[in-house]
Amino acid sequence: MAATMTKKDLVWRSSELFIDIINCRDMFCQIRWVFLFLLFTTSRCWSVEGYEREEFLKREYSLTKPYQGLGSSSSSHWDLMGTAMITTEHVRLTPDLQSRQGAVWSRIPCYLQNWELRIHFKIHGHGKKNLNGDGLAVWFTKERMQIGPVFGNMDLFTGLGVFVDTYPNDDKYQERVFPYVSAMVGNGSVKYDHERDGRPSELGGCTAILRNPSHDTFILVRYLQRRLTIMTDIDGKQDWRDCLDRPGVRLPQGYFFGASAITGDLSDNHDLISMKLYQLTMPPEQEEEEDEITVPSVDNLVLRSVEIQDEGMSGVSLFFTILFSVLGCFLLVVIAIVLYGRWKENRRKRFY
Numbered sequence: 001m002a003a004t005m006t007k008k009d010l011v012w013r014s015s016e017l018f019i020d021i022i023n024c025r026d027m028f029c030q031i032r033w034v035f036l037f038l039l040f041t042t043s044r045c046w047s048v049e050g051y052e053r054e055e056f057l058k059r060e061y062s063l064t065k066p067y068q069g070l071g072s073s074s075s076s077h078w079d080l081m082g083t084a085m086i087t088t089e090h091v092r093l094t095p096d097l098q099s100r101q102g103a104v105w106s107r108i109p110c111y112l113q114n115w116e117l118r119i120h121f122k123i124h125g126h127g128k129k130n131l132n133g134d135g136l137a138v139w140f141t142k143e144r145m146q147i148g149p150v151f152g153n154m155d156l157f158t159g160l161g162v163f164v165d166t167y168p169n170d171d172k173y174q175e176r177v178f179p180y181v182s183a184m185v186g187n188g189s190v191k192y193d194h195e196r197d198g199r200p201s202e203l204g205g206c207t208a209i210l211r212n213p214s215h216d217t218f219i220l221v222r223y224l225q226r227r228l229t230i231m232t233d234i235d236g237k238q239d240w241r242d243c244l245d246r247p248g249v250r251l252p253q254g255y256f257f258g259a260s261a262i263t264g265d266l267s268d269n270h271d272l273i274s275m276k277l278y279q280l281t282m283p284p285e286q287e288e289e290e291d292e293i294t295v296p297s298v299d300n301l302v303l304r305s306v307e308i309q310d311e312g313m314s315g316v317s318l319f320f321t322i323l324f325s326v327l328g329c330f331l332l333v334v335i336a337i338v339l340y341g342r343w344k345e346n347r348r349k350r351f352y
């Protein structure tokens with residue numbers, strides 16, 4: 001993944017290449033420079049994409065090797081909780097053992113308006129496909145350090161949750177292939193429905209075959225001008241694939257980044273290698289004036305717990321069920337009357 005250049009870099013590099021082309025003596029050299037120049041300018045169009053990502057990550061919101069002083073020192077920017085433990089290679093949120101919960105939480109509230117979070121992680125274990133669980137989640141929430149049932153974090157959270165769900169709890173929906181990446185925005189009153197893998201409250205998502213990889217796996221969460229974008233890079237091709245894109249997502253500032261994982265009867269190692277946060281900036285003319293957001297919300301979506309009723313009988317099937325029940329009862333009564341009549345007849349014959 002190439003880092004995006006700043007505008008200043010691009011101008012400088014363009015002028016440098018132009019001088020090189022002029023100074024070239026032979027034709028072959030000039031053709032080579034023209035080719036490079038074209039490649040460079042087209043990649044510029046691709047990389048700027050209407051916004052800029054600052055080249056340097058925001059250290060205070062990022063979690064990177066060698067994780068020095070993580071959790072323990074007062075200068076650390078992150079806290080550990082539950083089963084989370086640090087090695088030289090990763091922060092292991094849970095080991096491949098039953099009933100574990102672990103998390104890391106940023107200590108510093110984030111007041112950036114537009115940002116991009118890149119999560120480098122690894123989910124692996126001994127269990128066969130669909131005999132592993134339960135997954136990990138990445139958070140941007142008002143609350144922090146609350147152990148709970150939603151991938152190791154509290155339910156009824158306020159903010160954004162991005163889930164990497166590795167176990168299909170709701171086996172009625174077999175068209176959905178797991179692991180499944182999805183996102184949800186909560187306002188403190190929306191329950192995550194674990195039994196339905198969060199379907200009632202999800203904003204969208206995608207299948208992501210990312211367990212037991214031989215290569216690095218990444219998820220990108222971008223929040224830009226109230227647009228939430230999630231991409232995955234899980235094939236080892238260093239290429240971002242679209243997963244979710246939702247405009248009109250309103251997240252307040254001052255929330256905390258975190259990551260958590262949980263195992264139940266089934267388990268996996270949930271390893272976090274890094275979380276890198278970049279600030280995104282828009283050109284001043286495109287910068288939108290934003291009213292202060294105090295409660296998370298999503299345009300055209302009511303954030304509340306939704307009870308999905310089991311698919312009961314429709315009106316037509318209910319009508320026929322009652323009809324056939326009544327007919328069945330009627331038939332039984334008729335048979336009983338006929339049999340009783342015959343029994344009475346036989347009895348009468350025996351007396352005479």
Ligand SMILES: [Ca+2]
Pocket residue numbers: 134165166167168169194197
């Ligand atoms: Ca699940």
